[in-house]
Amino acid sequence: MDTSPPEPRLSALYQELILDHYRRPRNKGMLEHPTHAVSLNNPLCGDEIDLQLLVQDAVIRDVRFVGRGCSISQASASMMTQLLKEKSVPQALVLAGRISAMMQGDAAAATDKSLGELRALAGVSKFPVRIKCALLPWNALSDALKSSA
Amino acid sequence: MLDAARLRADFPLLQRQEHGRRLVYLDNAATTQKPQAVLDAILDYYRTTNANVHRGAYGLAIRATEAYEAARERVARFLNAWAPEGVVFTRGTTEAINLVAGAYGRANLRQGDMVVVTAMDHHSNLVPWQILCQEKGAVLRMVEITEDGRIDLSDYGQALERRPKIVAFPYVSNSLGTVNPAGQLIRLAHAVGAVVVVDGAQSTPHLRVDVQALDCDFYACSGHKMLGPMGSGALVAKPALLEAMPPYHGGGEMISKVWDDHSTYNKIPHKFEAGTPNVEGAVGLAAAIDYLERIGLEQIAEHEQALAKAAIERLSQIDGVVVYGPRGHRAGVVSFTYGDVHPHDIATILDQDGICIRAGHHCTQPLMRRLNVAATARASFYLYNSLEEVEALATSLVKAGALFGYVPA
Numbered sequence: 001m002d003t004s005p006p007e008p009r010l011s012a013l014y015q016e017l018i019l020d021h022y023r024r025p026r027n028k029g030m031l032e033h034p035t036h037a038v039s040l041n042n043p044l045c046g047d048e049i050d051l052q053l054l055v056q057d058a059v060i061r062d063v064r065f066v067g068r069g070c071s072i073s074q075a076s077a078s079m080m081t082q083l084l085k086e087k088s089v090p091q092a093l094v095l096a097g098r099i100s101a102m103m104q105g106d107a108a109a110a111t112d113k114s115l116g117e118l119r120a121l122a123g124v125s126k127f128p129v130r131i132k133c134a135l136l137p138w139n140a141l142s143d144a145l146k147s148s149a
Numbered sequence: 150m151l152d153a154a155r156l157r158a159d160f161p162l163l164q165r166q167e168h169g170r171r172l173v174y175l176d177n178a179a180t181t182q183k184p185q186a187v188l189d190a191i192l193d194y195y196r197t198t199n200a201n202v203h204r205g206a207y208g209l210a211i212r213a214t215e216a217y218e219a220a221r222e223r224v225a226r227f228l229n230a231w232a233p234e235g236v237v238f239t240r241g242t243t244e245a246i247n248l249v250a251g252a253y254g255r256a257n258l259r260q261g262d263m264v265v266v267t268a269m270d271h272h273s274n275l276v277p278w279q280i281l282c283q284e285k286g287a288v289l290r291m292v293e294i295t296e297d298g299r300i301d302l303s304d305y306g307q308a309l310e311r312r313p314k315i316v317a318f319p320y321v322s323n324s325l326g327t328v329n330p331a332g333q334l335i336r337l338a339h340a341v342g343a344v345v346v347v348d349g350a351q352s353t354p355h356l357r358v359d360v361q362a363l364d365c366d367f368y369a370c371s372g373h374k375m376l377g378p379m380g381s382g383a384l385v386a387k388p389a390l391l392e393a394m395p396p397y398h399g400g401g402e403m404i405s406k407v408w409d410d411h412s413t414y415n416k417i418p419h420k421f422e423a424g425t426p427n428v429e430g431a432v433g434l435a436a437a438i439d440y441l442e443r444i445g446l447e448q449i450a451e452h453e454q455a456l457a458k459a460a461i462e463r464l465s466q467i468d469g470v471v472v473y474g475p476r477g478h479r480a481g482v483v484s485f486t487y488g489d490v491h492p493h494d495i496a497t498i499l500d501q502d503g504i505c506i507r508a509g510h511h512c513t514q515p516l517m518r519r520l521n522v523a524a525t526a527r528a529s530f531y532l533y534n535s536l537e538e539v540e541a542l543a544t545s546l547v548k549a550g551a552l553f554g555y556v557p558a
Contacts, residue, residue, distance in 0.1 A: 007501055009501070010497075010498060010501055010552060011552075013497070014494070014498075014552050014553070019553060019554065022489075023489065044509070045493055045508070045509045045510075045524065046509055046510045046514070046517075046523050046524050047493075047523075048523075068523045069491065069493075069523070070491035070492075070493035070494050071490075071491055071494050071553075072493075072494070127497060129497075130493070130497060133493065
């Protein structure tokens with residue numbers, strides 16, 4: 001039987017932190033009075049997210065999500081909600097841009113402290129078909145902030 | 150069982166490595182690899198025979214037409230079609246079913262009529278009927294499945310009591326591997342006067358199919374799932390039904406005479422083959438059928454069933470793995486989940502070991518809802534797969550589990 005250790009790219013992809021967010025998602029649930037809500041799915045793989053935001057004075061006061069999908073999409077959503085609280089809308093959109101850059105392999109973005117725990121997702125850039133998983137919640141965020149102000 | 154190692158040598162792509170590992174291709178329900186004989190047939194067609202068919206007055210065009218029509222006869226013989234003119238070449242199963250819905254359905258379905266489908270149908274045998282029923286104000290009735298993934302015959306009987314005009318179902322389920330009792334389902338549907346459409350995408354490559362013995366009305370299949378080229382496939386139908394149907398697509402080749410404001414149409418099957426057809430596809434498909442017949446469909450079915458049985462036994466030994474679908478007779482398709490390891494994560498991890506499986510809803514979202522899963526991982530086998538590959542699948546799956554904190558079995 002093949003008992004060789006998993007290859008380094010896989011270990012980098014499935015870090016403890018990612019599995020922890022996958023199994024114990026933060027800010028999971030629905031807001032009572034969201035100002036922004038959006039549902040997004042990836043028709044290719046069926047990953048789904050419902051994202052809700054409470055924005056007051058252009059600041060994200062609260063954010064929740066309900067989702068179904070792989071470890072990458074769900075961990076990305078969970079970590080995103082933690083990072084977004086008390087961020088201004090422009091700040092949030094900048095972060096979405098940094099995540100996107102990190103997925104394209106941008107080394108500076110991958111070490112950008114403003115991304116906090118989300119830097120654990122840097123390994124996804126080595127798995128091109130999984131980038132859409134990591135970006136699903138961020139695309140939902142962009143849609144939500146653009147749809148209704 | 151077949152000598153998979155020997156057959157594998159016929160497939161150039163299977164000689165390649167993936168991530169430095171021997172390629173283990175287990176996504177045959179999605180598409181199959183092509184033997185050298187099929188690649189040669191396509192190349193040979195373009196090197197020696199290529200011209201537009203059915204219109205040239207020169208020798209080359211006549212030979213191209215002969216090659217195309219010989220391919221039609223090959224498909225007709227392979228499936229025991231009612232007649233070669235009952236074989237319409239299409240891009241595949243999806244286009245064949247859309248042709249039936251768009252031409253037969255639009256001409257014959259009325260408001261309030263019923264179309265019956267099943268909860269295990271692929272989207273390609275569901276969405277065309279949804280579109281048709283919405284257009285006509287007809288009722289779409291979905292027959293339920295049993296817990297072990299077979300068509301619920303009592304629900305099927307209840308649906309037939311409403312005397313549907315069209316009944317559509319898959320011969321073999323692409324998600325579960327269920328082999329449906331097609332002959333029985335067709336007899337029951339005919340008894341209430343329905344026309345029966347069989348989705349043969351997953352049966353044609355893997356079982357001996359005789360459409361006259363089945364006595365269905367329409368049978369759809371894809372060449373690329375049976376070693377043939379992508380974009381090849383056929384609708385096999387009772388000629389009288391095709392004769393009575395209006396055309397599907399308009400254009401060249403399908404006409405008899407064209408006036409300023411109307412046209413008369415060509416004979417079947419040409420009435421349904423507007424435009425320049427996929428001649429290379431037809432020629433490649435005929436070569437694929439020759440290859441399959443040399444091995445024998447019965448032998449192929451037996452081989453795949455042995456692989457599926459071994460896979461189910463082996464995977465079931467891994468703590469946390471759930472295998473879906475019937476335990477008994479089934480085709481070489483094994484859908485499973487593994488604890489809370491999402492199927493996409495499983496597929497990514499297996500890929501690093503050179504193992505190709507499918508993860509997702511397999512174009513069967515209504516079925517996934519009934520199984521109460523968002524997605525499954527699916528291994529599907531063909532004649533070039535071996536028991537060693539089943540073992541490689543299980544070994545790699547244990548590794549995936551270990552990455553997610555499961556204790557290896």
